[in-house]
Amino acid sequence: MADSLKTFFDARLVERLAASLHQAAPSFPRANFIREAAKGLDGQELMDRARHIAGALHRALPSDYPEAVEVLLRSLGAQAKLTEGGAMASFFYLPHTMFIAEHGLALAHFEASMRAQHALTQRFTAEFSIRPYLERHTAKTLARLREWTEDPSEHVRRLVSEGTRTRLPWASRLREFQKDPTPVLALLERLKDDPALYVRRSVANNLNDIGKDHPALLVQVAKAWMRDAPPERKWLVRHALRSSIKRGEPAALEVVGAKPPSGIEARVTKLPRRASLGGTVEVHFEVANRSKKPQTLVVDLAVHFQKANGETRPKVFKVRELTLGPGQAEEVCKRVSFEQLTTRKHYAGPHRFEALVNGLGLPLGVVEVGR
Incomplete structure (x- = not known):
């Protein structure tokens, strides 16, 4: 697995990426992109390779950002998660999300960037690329995520809960939401009974993150959600409390009916x-x-x-x-x-x-x- 992590982005993948972009836009400089993107990959780890390819992608795509996004969107495969190539296959779209995260932050590009992330999260994930928008355009991005809590795609709904995690692994922390998670909790409230376990597990992980900074608030939310809760929500709350329970916090243990032990x-x-x-x-x-x-x-x-x-x-x-x-x-x-x-x-x-x-x-x- 370590080798696959390191070498996933190789010359063959660069050629596949170039082919998809050239098919979407015949003017795409396929040969130049392959030469630049494949050069210097050896010796780099996964994220650095993806970042290197994203840089070459930026230089090869149209300089007009909305036009570049349209090329990317036309090049995408089917909405279902990629299965060819195993668990790593969906990482094919990691350079795409890096491009959106770095070059689409201007307010004038907000709609194009949101459209791109809505599409990309249904193929890979936009949980990392959405975070710069939460920091730069907080109110607009939260409003869009609120709309997405009702999206037909479970991948889009999961983006709402996963992208707003304050302590998302492999990502920088959302410091403002660490201080005040109220806007995040408002989104999670809309997803607590989502029909997809994939989404509910993400909601639980988000709450678990919140509890590391605000243990009393987590217990307050957990108690409220346990009232008249169906079995699926009870599981979500228990999963959200797992770190608090492992730390032996009495208030969290009480929520699941476990009091300080005796004898x-x-x-x-x-x-x-x-x-x-x-x-x-x-x-x-x-x-x-x-x-x-x-x-x-x-x-x-x-x-x-x-x-x-x-x-x-x-x-x-x-x-x-x-x-x-x-x-x-x-x-x-x-x-x-x-x-x-x-x-x-x-x-x-x-x-x-x-x-x-x-x-x-x-x-x-x-x-x-x-x-």
Whole structure:
């Protein structure tokens, strides 16, 4: 996967892009674009390659921005997400969105840019390219996103919730909305019962982001949304509260019916003493209610991963929710991978495993991870 991330934008893709643009506009300087866009790609990572191609695209397209947008729109493929070429295939349109984000910000170009992003998000995503418009033309962009909450395309509706995330991964933060998320919440309110899980999951992720800056506000919204909520919205709220619950915040736990635990014990039943980098560890542990009252419990697993500097940092994994009567116990399990990933590098050393029950940490043991 790492190689595909690095080499996705290669000379062959540049030729495909040139062919689509030349077909849309026979005057497009196909040969010059290929020569310029393909030069210097080697040694660059995914985003830098896409940015390089977007620069060549800007120099090859008409200098009149609305005219350039029309060429781009005529060159687009079918609205369905691309499947040819695997999970990376839709990244074909990343240079297109970079072009829109950088060169369409003039107020006179607003309509052309919105039209382009409406089309592109149905093929790739415009969650990154919409953000400069939220910062530069806040009121106009929010008004357009409000209209798009009722768009027939679930991809367009998801753009509303995903593009306004204050802490969107791989993107700069929306600082003003971090300070005051009220405009974002107004959009999410319109999407909380969207028919598409794809959209509702994005709404939950947006709320989860908001909760990292405004935990009390997240709980307030969660309580309101849980009133007379259908099952789909209940799932959305629980997903939105996941980080707060992992942090053991009592108010968030209360929303899902989980109060501070009393008389709860965790006993490991299976945990190897040693493991290898690249392998997996399966931990089994029993959660027991030693109190005299039934309890609703959110059970997570914290693994304190070794870092390069010798320190450790916990990562919390969801396990399951339990309702245990007085004296009742139940065994749960979780598999943890030590495979080296592009997004997470593992290091040898002791790794502490800990059960989190309604935020209460209960030690399970230590696994020595070696090479």
